[in-house]
Amino acid sequence: MAPLDGVFWRLRSDPVLKPVVVALFHLDGVTDPAQLREWHERTLLTDPRFSSRVGGTDRSPRWEPDPAFTLDDHVVRVPLAGAEASDQLVRELVSAPFTRDIPPWRAYVIDNPSAGTSLYLLKLTHAMADGLRIVELITGRRAPATRTADDAPAGNQPPTLRPLDRIGRWARLVKAVAAPSGRPRHQLSGARRHTFFEVPLAGLKAAGTASGGTLNHALLAALTRGISRYRERTEGRRPTALAALSAVARSTTGATKPANDFIFVHLTLPVVDDSVEDHLRAVRAAIRSTGDHDAVDWLGPASAIAPLLPTGLIRAGLKHFSASHDFVVSNIPAGRSTIAIGGRRVTAVFGVTPLSAAPMTITLVSYQDTCHITLNTDPAAGHDLPALVHDIRTSLQETIEWGVKRLDT
Incomplete structure (x- = not known):
């Protein structure tokens, strides 16, 4: 792992720091399982970390291919009884721990058939991705090397300082x-x-x-x-x-x-x-x-x-x-272009970053x-x-x- 990625992995068991990142996408309809599987294969799984487990030592962790990887172990469909249950469900899903022997990420598809909508909740250890990397994976496109002033807290081309x-x-x-x-x-x-x-x-x-x-x-x-x-x-x-x-x-x-x-x-x-x-x-x-x-x-x-x-x-x-x-x-910045997940249009995107x-x-x-x-x-x-x-x-x-x-x- 890169140095910072390794730090986040070492902190995984701390109950206060909790280095877990969550992206919550509101979708305009209920997703089709076959389309959702195809979408995962051409977006998230292009990053080998999503089909790898963590090996090595605690001070020197490394990604290694998981020979038993299957997408079904990581994508869970959850029926939602009503919109009032969503906040409690998100809180519980964010807090659930990962295990070491499989790739440390989960995707939850929270369907609300009565409203004709779904939530797609992607939860992963911070050692796998930061917020911008998640956007890149979800959209299937690279973020621009230099973002506009309206999008970013600071530019990416530092001047030379004495x-x-x-x-x-x-x-x-x-x-x-x-x-x-x-x-x-x-x-x-x-x-x-x-x-x-x-x-x-x-x-x-x-x-x-x-x-x-x-x-x-x-x-x-x-x-x-x-x-x-x-x-x-x-x-x-x-x-x-x-x-x-x-x-x-x-x-x-x-x-x-x-x-x-x-x-x-x-x-x-x-x-x-x-x-x-x-x-x-x-x-x-x-x-x-x-x-x-x-x-x-x-x-x-x-x-x-x-x-x-x-x-x-x-x-x-x-x-x-x-x-x-x-x-x-x-x-x-998630961009102005429409994002689609499993054939459904994303209407809103929220992120949950660690409280530290x-x-x-x-x-x-x-x-x-x-x-x-x-x-x-x-x-x-x-x-x-x-x-x-x-x-x-x-x-x-x-x-x-x-x-x-x-x-x-």
Whole structure:
């Protein structure tokens, strides 16, 4: 396995970190079993990891072909009694463990015949794929080597920096993470609560452009504003800044492409009490100050030395680093072209990324004209989830309305 892929595999049994990735696709009809099988064979199974099991040692795991592989062991059709059962079912399916002796992935087809719709839930260990790789496999097409500013948190062609500049960025990262945050620390339980909702992309893109930034800047500004409002209502004071950990995808090409190809970027996002525009511009400036196209990649060097370290030390370090942030965010572009699974059109796409040891993770999947948002929290963090979602949605709506108004002027 590539170094980072191996780290995720070694963390598989930790009840808090739980390095499992889930993609949830809403389909416009009930799938035909024969078409679904054919679709799996020409998409997922083109990646040999999906027909391999994990061998080697814990510190040096490797993929090896599974001679007993059969697709029937991995695709499960589940009849759904009603839409109200879907959230509970997703929670249970996300939490179910994998076994070591077969390829660590499952696909669940959740049929709702009364509504004439289905859900396709793909669950896999993070050692097999990150969010962008899942999109590539599902769609059967490669993501562009350089994505547009509207799609990605940062570009993929880093400029050359002087050594002193790089040292300065490392120093700022260490100082920001080591500094006391004032945020409450919780003994997390490993349980999960998921909330799924959608917002239109057009207004958010307009807000990003009008403030001199991108869609990603607008999303992060709206999330920061909403979370800070929630914190003010529940803790009695509004924070002046939030610490976010943003997963930024890269685009390595070639036959040796790793399953996970991203870096984590630490962001200190200011909270501005003034107008939506002032807050947007402040967040945009903060993101660009991290280096934007050339943020510090601490994950690569840390993964490279991981085989030399005991698993317990890796767990403790990742938990400490994750817990020093208010939230973790992933922004995954799924494109504007229609996706089909088993002959059925995909109408919505949601992602569920690992919570790690942060109070919450937020996964943003942009598909066609909609941003599909998943909020993943641990109940031990004590969040009033409906109130938190309300504040985030309100902030997103304010940002959209401001963007639309600027678009019309």
